[in-house]
Amino acid sequence: MPCAILDSIHSPPGPAPIRPERFNVEAMTIKVADAWRAGQASELRWQCWGAECCIYHIQSGETHLLNPLGAALLRLLDARPQCLAELQARLIETHQDDQRRARAALLGLLRRFEELGLAQRAPAWEPEP
Amino acid sequence: MRIGELDADVFARRLARGELRMRCGPFHLRLRVTPRRLAAPLQRLYAHYPIYPRDAIEDFRIQLDWASPLRRWLRPVVRFGSDGSAPFTDVPVARALPTLEWGTNWCIATRAHHLLLLHAAVVARGDRALVLPAWPGHGKSTLCAALVHRGWRLLSDEFGLLRPEDGQLLALPRPIGLKNHSIEVIRAFAPEAVLGPQTPGTHKGRVAHVRPPASSVDQAWRAATPCWVLFPRWEAGAALELTPLSGNQAFMQVATNAFNYEILGEAAFSAVGRLIARCPPQRLRYSSLAEAVRAIERLTASAPAHA
Incomplete structure (x- = not known):
């Protein structure tokens, strides 16, 4: 099968991995707590019909079918690095009604994106003023 | 000159000596088939293909020989080869003809990477093409054979060659492979269709090949613009149903079924995307071949959505 289908990603909820090195212990703010970014914009090609999208990841040579939440999430990350709380705030209103389920789905997607090389945890990141 | 115009003995000699050169769509195929009994059915099946000159560049050199001198007489077995390699296990001579067809398809699928090879039948009215992607067993070839005997031009039964x-x-108007009951269905639907001999006991069951119409072979130089994408599915007893399919689902089905999507990578992703964007995909469920052909005639009678 040449294409990995990402359509049905709903990874079981679980706690987000805590990586001490990613915390700014002094500030203990959102500053570097859990920020994410997509791979370089030039690495992705998009074909969209409706809210779902097919993407081609140049680096891996894989094609993925993203469900609406996955497509919206990757677009947000593609625009600029964002922290988990911000992503959650942006996506929950439009895509999920249950806060806990939404957070779990979001974390699941981010982890899957990370495995696939589509997104990565961002290094030190400053929230927009 | 066409293959069908050769004297039968001349054809058989050229075939046995590996001097049969025929042009099929964009490809030049040079054949050597040593079992003499295959000469007559092959000349009938390939009758409309033009012979290309000796000094032309050959794309594929294909052989079907006795597996060994002994196996010519004792439980006769043949071996398919291409450019010195024998990629398949030997088969009884009774299955030689479908083996030659499938083997030739395999050579094209594994080497023609300047084109995206969709797993789809493609037919056209003039320069407007209807693409029929389908999984094996969904009735693609049967529908394709029916359409080409109702005035559609055959571009391909197996490979949609997308540039x-x-x-x-x-266009790559190769013989159309039919399986099992489809053979009788096409005989009844289009009595004028020319079929090669039936071969029972293959891994696909009983098979026979339909000769591509002369008009399709004559126009094999002519490219066509994709205008409709239709995913056929034959189901026993099903009422005719023509329904829109989401672009994403269609994209993934076409991409995952293409023979060399991974090899072409980004170029293939863009090409499939343009195809689906241009031709709003639909799904055709049917049990009656005549009804399906009528539905396709209605669908394609009007201008395509993008025109």
Whole structure:
């Protein structure tokens, strides 16, 4: 099968991995707590019909079918690095009604994106003023 | 000159000596088939193909020989080869003809990477092409054979040759492979269809090949623009149903079924995307071949959505 289908990603909820090195212990703010970014914009090609999208990841040579939440999430990350709380705030209103389920789905997607090389945890990141 | 115009003995000699050169769509095929009993059915099946000159560049050199001198007489077995390699296990001579067809398809699928090879039948009215992608067993070849005997031009039964640069579909009018009950269905639907001999006991069951119409072979130089994408599915007893399919689902089905999507990578992704964007995909469920053909005639009678 040449294409990995990402359509049905709903990874079981679980706690987000805590990586001490990613915390700014002094500030203990959102500053570097859990920020994410997509791979370089030039690495992705998009074909969209409706809210779902097919993407081609140049680096891996894989094609993925993203469900609406996955497509919206990757677009947000593609625009600029964002922290988990911000992503959650942006996506929950439009895509999920249950806060806990939404957070779990979001974390699941981010982890899957990370495995696939589509997104990565961002290094030190400053929230927009 | 066409293959059918050769004297039968001349054809058989050329075939046995590996001097049969025929042009099929964009490809030049040079054949050597040593079992003499295959000469007559092959000349009938390939009758309309033009012979290309000796000094032309050959794309594929294909052989079907006795597996060994002994196996010519003792439980006769043949071996398919291409350019010195024998990629398949030997088969009884009774299955030689479908083996030659499938083997030739395999050579094209594994080497023609300047084109995106969709797993789809493609037929056209003039320069407007209807693409029929389908999984094996969904009735693609049966529907394709029916359409080409109702005035559609055969571009291909097995490979949709999509040129990534401009999205045009090239013609490769090879014989159409039919399986099992489809053979009788096409005989009844189009009595004028010319079929090769039936071969029972293959891994696909009983098979026979339909000769491509002369008009399709004559126009094999002519590319076509994709205008409709239809996913056929034959189901016993099903009422005719023509329903829209989401672009994403269609994209993934076409991409995952293409023979060399991974090899072409980004170019293939763009080409499939343009194809689906240009031709709003639909799904055709049917049990009656006549009804399906009528539905396709109605669908394609009007201008395509993008025109």
